[in-house]
Amino acid sequence: MKRAALYTRVSSCDQHPETQVLDLRQMAVQRDYEIVAEYTDKISGTKAKRPGLDQMMADARRGRFDVLLVWASDRIARSVKHFLDVLDELNRIGVEFVSFRENLDTGGPLGRAIVVIIGAIAELERSLIVERVRAGMRRARLEGQRIGRAPLVLDNLAIRQDRQRGLSLRQIAKGHSVSTATIQRELRKHATTPGEHAA
Template sequence: MRVSTVDQRPETQLHDLRQMAGQRGYQIVQEYTDRISGTKAKRPGLDQMMTDARRGRFDVVLVWACDRIARSTRHFLAVLDDLNRIGVEFVSFRENIDTGGPLGRAIVIIIAAIAELERSLIVERVRAGMRRARLEGQRIGRTPLVLDNAAIQQDRQRGQSIRQIAKGYSVSTATIQRVLKKTA
């Protein structure tokens, strides 16, 4: 299971997958959940699932939807290829796909391409919205830090540690080091 943000809940996916496992007579060995975007290739739940698959802990992976594994076709196909190579079947609840047969494998490739297209369209819409916001004069991103570089330099000359200065200005030590390097 995967949800994109920490405020989303995977219970719906969990319910459907448990029901499917019961209907097929599968014994659930482990449930893996990530609360992170599918664009991230490295995810704790997915990584642990792949490690367990390589160790032969299970024969079938049930997912709620193909895009719960990955948003990019390349990553999705890499996961499917790994599972296929080690003899683990892939079953998707939403798309009703089972890689046990050649038709299931072909459909998975098509669905992976559609999931990547969907992700690309989302990115395109976000970028268009940011362009519009910039044209309307809205600031995108963090507001720049305005620091008194001379005062920071004086604090350092008075013997304050970088950590003390950073704490006093409520910024990171790296920021203070950058200021000191610039003014040196």
């Protein structure tokens, strides 16, 4: 017997999730699922913070249930991208997704095919984002803009003088707003320079 979790959401506090819950419980009985957890959010679907959904995903990652039942796909996600992300993660951790209204079941062959398509769409979206970033960086370089952090400019003479005055590496690093490793590297680099010891 598969362990099932129910997730329901209603948009405002004056709505009741009981209708959704009854449909999902009936579905679980028909499919011979054992309901081990129920999660509910009374909040707008566009809100990022949803305690019920967050707890459900945390329990899914812990392997607490095998199947997630929802009344409709739009109950679980605040956007198409969010829905794809949730479905992709559930698929990766081996939790089946069943939607009552759309009759979507990722445990069946058609549902698994949909997951593959969704995964391909998500991968395409990630690739497009990476390509847009790279194109933006290429354009910035062509326009003469610097990419990444500006090179570190240090006052080497002042660093050596600080060291000759007996300051510790930590004190010198703090005074020049850099790490002690950077100060060590600079001192080593100039220690081999001809005439350095006469400075």
